[in-house]
Amino acid sequence: MATGMGEVGMMKGMRRDAVYVSTVPLRAAKGPAQLFMSAAYSFNLWSDLQHYMVLIRPTSPPAQAVVFDFQPQDPENLYVALAALSGRQVPGVVRMRKLAKLPTRKCWFVGFSNENGINVAHKFNDHWQTDLKIGDHDCRHYTNGLVECLTGEQHVLERLRGSRDG
Template sequence: MASQFFKPPANATRGGGDAVYVASVPLRATAGPPQLIMSMAYSLNIRNLQHFMVLIKPSSPNRQEVLVFDFQPVNPESIEAAISVFSRKSVPGVVMQRKLKNVPKQRCWMVGLSKGNNAMEMAIEFNSSWETDLRIGFHDCRHYTNELVQHLTGEIQIVERLTRSYSS
């Protein structure tokens, strides 16, 4: 796992709840205007254009899959979503939930264990009250990841801590 730069908190190894991870992937755009806008953003070094998400690995031996929760534009590869990077206007967003077979081996860090025994239920409860108007830099996947991780583990500002640790 790519946790070599980030030291997990003490509760990451104690018995208890489900394991909580944060993963990131580079943002991508479809060919044409969206890709041109993303290229301009990269060249202007506007921000580290990464998409962050929360992964939960249940502690129950009966559940082997990893649950992924993230917040993104309804149509992440649209020109509207790409323009929102520059304009700071909101676009319709959606909270996604899906399953993976395993925890990724790259760009994924263990944050700790959930405070409750069923992190999936805690995440679903959190998601039911999450505002879905996405606004890059103000209410996006970074904010979602920070707040969901805090809800699950009590750890605060995890995205900022992670980005500092792997960019230094």
């Protein structure tokens, strides 16, 4: 059976890396602050208490998902948290780690990468300014920027919030 041009394009599209956005509760100092943040996150009380991350699932072996995110260097330090919440810049760090499998909750497929997703993410991270300022340069800006580099889609978090809220 002959393969049509559309099928070839489809097959080629399936080889691209899958891109996801996921959220977890912001980390806080152990104790009441951590319990409060986890509860607020679980009940979707404040979208600002969510930490956003980009997950890439490569199609080439090993096809283990890789997480990229941006957060304060010491997210559990109370003084760092207070400084960040008061609008001051704090030292940040870009992280990369592997996952055995994708999360089953609060994880959304956003599209396929236009190129090798891991390479694109590394290049993006090489140029990312690591001073974190909540509301101006935080995990939301990082996630939107990296997803745009990977897929071409702008403002993905606004689209995802709209689809969850409405």
